Amino acid sequence: MTVARKSRSSGNWWTVYGGPLLIGVLSVAGLLSALLSEGPGRYFSWLALGAPVALTVWFFARRKRD
């Protein structure tokens, strides 16, 4: 049945909530990592919490114009 799946916007649970969920899990990991480890945890937190910002910029850059 996965073979027959049509477009990405067919509206199943994962296509709607998958992206936000991944970003959410990454954000929480970033929030905690800087608290639990001073060195590497800090660098990871910059990447993980910077991801929502970077993703937004990316979506903005590739948006379709009518």
Next chain:
Amino acid sequence: MVHTWSSLISTLFLLLLCITGLPLIFHHEIDELLGYDPKPEIAQPGAVKRSIDEIARTALANDPGRVLQYILWDKDEPNTVVAFTNNKVDGDPDAATLRAYDAHTAKPLGSVGGGPMLIFLKLHVDMFAGQPGKLFLGAMGFLFLVAIVSGVVLYWPFTRRLSFGTLRDKSRRIAWFDWHNLLGAVTIAWALVVGATGVINTLAEVMLSQWKANEIADMVKPYAGKPPPVHRASLDTTIERARTTAPGMNISFIAFPGTPFTSSHHFAVFMRGDTPLTSRLLKPVLLDGETGEVSDARDLPVYLKVLLVSQPLHFGDYGGMPLKIIWALLDIMTIVVIVSGLYLWIVKRRKHRSHAIAGQPSLQPSR
């Protein structure tokens, strides 16, 4: 409905919180720039730190007629000591004066805090309305959490036909609708954590008085009914004994007898660890105010540990400057979510009033 009303009621206050919170992320840097964050003199090599008793005397001489409430050691400024004085040991926190002293020379370095950032802080914490204002903002923060969760539920019917990150510019309304969804979706976890930890912080006084009424009362049971100390023990002796009781830890602050952080007869020395997490988890040591003998030392109850760990997660001050900048960007994104949400509501209402305009693409949940 839940999303509309929880958001609408809290909108103005959330905007206030997000806007005043923005400069507060950088309050340390701004205070430094404006001269409200005094720096110690460069210590001579081999210089010995002055006794805390001497610094306490200097502090009282600098603010005659006042009493000491707390002496604090900033983790990042080992060469300064900050003394809090007030008109009474349990005086109004707003009436406290904070002055920094050089740890090596005991010289006064200037007052700490104050200036424009204090105004932002007061607006952010209680809108100059004291404890009721604080609890009110806590309730607004709770509505914010409700708005986020209800927004997650609404996200499904409104975006199930769109791929994640769709930004259309068919009309101004659709453009704002897409931005509201995208920014809301990517900031959910951060906004929930900052919102929830902010709500927890509004309950700080409640938790502290709970702790004082139960734990502290239990710790000082043998002293029940004893008057406040007449001749106070030496601070240096008291601190040294606290250090011995909590080996491997550093002093965060000492609370004088009668202040909200201890009993009327005891000093409380709050010790901290040295990792990012353990430096937040304070361990109080209670010491007899007259003899400086250790009375008791216990870990804080879970609710106060939660409060202490929630603070960095709200302030964003625990991951260096890059984390602060990211915090600010996420805050700005949240402001856009709030403003676009308000805009979408106004447009929808206007449309309802003047009936639907034919041909306008509608923003209805798709089935």
